[in-house]
Amino acid sequence: xxxxxxxxxxxxxxxxxxxxxxxxxxxxxxxxxxxxxxxxxxxxxxxxxxxxxxxxxxxxxxxxxxxxxxxxxxxxxxxxxxxxxxxxxxxxxxxxxxxxxxxxxxxxxxxxxxxxxxxxxxxxxxxxxxxxxxxxxxxxxxxxxxxxxxxxxxxxxxxxxxxxxxxxxxxxxxxxxxxxxxxxxxxxxxxxxxxxxxxxxxxxxxxxxxxxxxxxxxxxxxxxxxxxxxxxxxxxxxxxxxxxxxxxxxxxxxxxxxxxxxxxxxxxxxxxxxxxxxxxxxxxxxxxxxxxxxxxxxxxxxxxxxxxxxxxxxxxxxxxxxxxxxxxxxxxxxxxxxxxxxxxxxxxxxxxxxxxxxxxxxxxxxxxxxxxxxxxxxxxxxxxxxxxxxxxxxxxxxxxxxxxxxxxxxxxxxxxxxxxxxxxxxxxxxxxxxxxxxxxxxxxxxxxxxxxxxxxxxxxxxxxxxxxxxxxxxxxxxxxxxxxxxxxxxxxxxxxxxxxxxxxxxxxxxxxxxxxxxxxxxxxxxxxxxxxxxxxxxxxxxxxxxxxxxxxxxxxxxxxxxxxxxxxxxx
Amino acid sequence: xxxxxxxxxxxxxxxxxxxxxxxxxxxxxxxxxxxxxxxxxxxxxxxxxxxxxxxxxxxxxxxxxxxxxxxxxxxxxxxxxxxxxxxxxxxxxxxxxxxxxxxxxxxxxxxxxxxxxxxxxxxxxxxxxxxxxxxxxxxxxxxxxxxxxxxxxxxxxxxxxxxxxxxxxxxxxxxxxxxxxxxxxxxxxxxxxxxxxxxxxxxxxxxxxxxx
Numbered sequence: 001x002x003x004x005x006x007x008x009x010x011x012x013x014x015x016x017x018x019x020x021x022x023x024x025x026x027x028x029x030x031x032x033x034x035x036x037x038x039x040x041x042x043x044x045x046x047x048x049x050x051x052x053x054x055x056x057x058x059x060x061x062x063x064x065x066x067x068x069x070x071x072x073x074x075x076x077x078x079x080x081x082x083x084x085x086x087x088x089x090x091x092x093x094x095x096x097x098x099x100x101x102x103x104x105x106x107x108x109x110x111x112x113x114x115x116x117x118x119x120x121x122x123x124x125x126x127x128x129x130x131x132x133x134x135x136x137x138x139x140x141x142x143x144x145x146x147x148x149x150x151x152x153x154x155x156x157x158x159x160x161x162x163x164x165x166x167x168x169x170x171x172x173x174x175x176x177x178x179x180x181x182x183x184x185x186x187x188x189x190x191x192x193x194x195x196x197x198x199x200x201x202x203x204x205x206x207x208x209x210x211x212x213x214x215x216x217x218x219x220x221x222x223x224x225x226x227x228x229x230x231x232x233x234x235x236x237x238x239x240x241x242x243x244x245x246x247x248x249x250x251x252x253x254x255x256x257x258x259x260x261x262x263x264x265x266x267x268x269x270x271x272x273x274x275x276x277x278x279x280x281x282x283x284x285x286x287x288x289x290x291x292x293x294x295x296x297x298x299x300x301x302x303x304x305x306x307x308x309x310x311x312x313x314x315x316x317x318x319x320x321x322x323x324x325x326x327x328x329x330x331x332x333x334x335x336x337x338x339x340x341x342x343x344x345x346x347x348x349x350x351x352x353x354x355x356x357x358x359x360x361x362x363x364x365x366x367x368x369x370x371x372x373x374x375x376x377x378x379x380x381x382x383x384x385x386x387x388x389x390x391x392x393x394x395x396x397x398x399x400x401x402x403x404x405x406x407x408x409x410x411x412x413x414x415x416x417x418x419x420x421x422x423x424x425x426x427x428x429x430x431x432x433x434x435x436x437x438x439x440x441x442x443x444x445x446x447x448x449x450x451x452x453x454x455x456x457x458x459x460x461x462x463x464x465x466x467x468x469x470x471x472x473x474x475x476x477x478x479x480x481x482x483x484x485x486x487x488x489x490x491x492x493x494x495x496x497x498x499x500x501x502x503x504x505x506x507x508x509x510x511x512x513x514x515x516x517x518x519x520x521x522x523x524x525x526x527x528x529x530x531x532x533x534x535x536x537x538x539x540x541x542x543x544x545x546x547x548x549x550x551x552x553x554x555x556x557x558x559x560x561x562x563x564x565x566x567x568x569x570x571x
Numbered sequence: 572x573x574x575x576x577x578x579x580x581x582x583x584x585x586x587x588x589x590x591x592x593x594x595x596x597x598x599x600x601x602x603x604x605x606x607x608x609x610x611x612x613x614x615x616x617x618x619x620x621x622x623x624x625x626x627x628x629x630x631x632x633x634x635x636x637x638x639x640x641x642x643x644x645x646x647x648x649x650x651x652x653x654x655x656x657x658x659x660x661x662x663x664x665x666x667x668x669x670x671x672x673x674x675x676x677x678x679x680x681x682x683x684x685x686x687x688x689x690x691x692x693x694x695x696x697x698x699x700x701x702x703x704x705x706x707x708x709x710x711x712x713x714x715x716x717x718x719x720x721x722x723x724x725x726x727x728x729x730x731x732x733x734x735x736x737x738x739x740x741x742x743x744x745x746x747x748x749x750x751x752x753x754x755x756x757x758x759x760x761x762x763x764x765x766x767x768x769x770x771x772x773x774x775x776x777x778x779x780x781x782x783x
């Protein structure tokens with residue numbers, strides 16, 4: 001028997017992962033935090049928080065995310081990506097903060113994993129009949145080989161193939177039994193037994209009988225192990241973050257990149273004029289998203305459009321977006337509505353989050369106009385799930401125009417629709433909603449430009465500090481003046497370039513081999529932001545708040561320019 | 572008002588704090604300098620607790636100095652639902668049986684923690700070995716309980732003072748070098764105890780996520 005990392009072994013019984021529990025497991029010296037999310041997905045992760053190394057097995061399983069006990073870092077179901085860091089409430093965690101996950105198969109009433117290849121546990125045809133009885137596991141302070149040898153003394157008719165960690169025999173009562181020995185460490189193991197086709201009327205008596213037998217066997221092998229020299233414990237391997245996550249994206253002239261291929265697994269009418277799309281990974285999983293995040297969809301006709309993710313926390317199996325049919329469509333929403341069908345493949349970018357959600361407000365008010373519900377639904381679901389106080393206000397023409405009404409309905413009394421209001425009535429209603437700022441409240445706004453402008457003005461007049469008013473525009477409807485010409489000095493790249501009238505900073509950067517990520521390219525989404533080291537920006541975007549614009553430390557390179565003859569960027 | 576002669580890091584005092592919280596009672600803390608001052612060994616303290624041990628509870632001029640006696644008293648006097656310390660003879664006897672088991676837990680897992688944390692002069696390795704022997708018994712009892720629809724130590728619908736007596740030494744065992752990794756049924760029982768309304772934590776004991 002060779003204990004290589006390629007073996008597949010059970011590390012828990014299915015019943016060891018009850019509702020909202022975190023199981024503490026181990027295989028070949030490597031510790032795991034194993035937990036079942038409310039959607040049934042079983043997560044087996046390296047047992048340490050990426051922050052301070054505290055065991056995640058003492059963490060909190062909230063059904064969608066695992067929360068570290070120490071400083072509250074949250075990790076998403078399935079992806080193990082960090083979605084929130086309480087000490088940095090206004091920031092979106094970097095995508096590199098992703099815990100190590102292990103492949104999982106749930107079979108024969110056991111949870112199987114491996115430190116090696118994803119080929120799956122060995123098939124046991126004799127256990128495929130169903131009707132299985134999982135015995136109580138028996139942990140022993142003895143090497144796995146001693147347990148296997150002791151089990152074989154009771155017979156083994158399963159042949160010697162496989163990894164030598166299992167024994168199949170017929171019990172004295174005539175029942176077929178399979179025993180799997182889990183090598184916890186070099187000197188510790190767990191024996192996990194499964195009875196096939198046990199039809200005895202009293203399963204408790206059967207379980208007790210085998211429990212007594214396994215205890216006797218444990219006593220034998222523990223005595224044997226005590227007499228032998230203790231083997232060196234196996235050293236756990238803390239693998240560095242995967243190359244895919246660790247590497248800085250290469251410099252390309254390609255501009256906006258579609259790194260993911262997804263299939264439209266569902267398309268439906270999510271509301272009047274709004275098509276819902278569920279996008280599933282073609283192979284492997286999808287990267288972690290955060291509430292407020294968006295993806296760029298690269299359409300077959302070459303257009304690129306950003307769409308907010310509607311997903312609730314832990315809803316990590318597919319991405320959900322809502323697309324409003326725009327009568328003035330230049331081919332983006334129209335293509336998605338009319339041409340793209342279920343089963344079609346789309347190229348999308350990784351999710352980005354330029355609209356991060358604080359989770360430390362005493363009350364979070366969401367105000368959505370039309371399809372502006374999409375990022376706010378993702379946020380509201382996250383806060384509502386953790387029991388934070390929220391109020392969700394949706395302005396729409398009529399009930400049919402409320403998109404994703406099922407998700408909003410789940411917010412129950414926290415959801416209030418405001419239907420059929422004209423601009424004057426809308427402003428009056430916004431004054432009611434924002435007239436007085438409750439202590440510690442934050443407001444998140446998303447909707448058409450006139451409504452956002454009104455809401456921001458109303459909030460400012462009512463004394464809301466700018467830092468408590470968060471917003472995302474669909475698009476930048478301000479006229480962009482690209483008439484100026486100026487110099488950009490790139491502090492990191494040691495280049496000085498000239499931006500002529502009619503061209504953007506972003507275009508000039510890319511022409512010279514310096515790439516920045518971008519998405520909407522009209523000053524609405526915040527993706528192409530750069531830090532200003534010197535000089536005076538000429539802000540033309542709708543992403544930064546007025547205070548941020550006055551500060552002059554950040555610039556949206558897709559539309560904004562310079563008032564000074566020269567501007568120095570941290571690029 | 573109830574007064575508790577209390578030391579924040581004492582597992583035995585935690586039993587009483589748990590019970591008081593679960594019963595929704597208010598109390599006044601009289602701090603005892605257990606470590607390093609060894610105030611519990613002073614002649615003055617021995618007038619309250621002749622064996623020189625904490626906790627000590629005072630209520631209406633009545634003084635008690637053993638944690639399990641205090642649990643029995645508090646449940647008997649203040650638990651109007653009678654579930655914490657049941658009177659039915661068999662159930663009451665089973666509760667008493669687990670109170671004895673809890674004494675053994677305090678003398679093994681608890682002693683290892685006191686050796687590591689407060690330098691108490693005990694054979695810590697022997698204490699750890701005994702703790703593992705007891706944890707095996709406890710895990711088996713709880714595992715079969717789950718299969719028979721019994722979530723608590725005793726065959727009752729609701730938790731009893733047996734839970735409170737056993738919980739602290741188990742929940743703090745890792746501070747004495749006794750891992751609970753091999754005892755999944757104990758870990759699930761700990762989640763259930765932590766979800767009882769009124770449960771309180773102490774340093775080294777973490778809350779569980781809310782259940783159903």
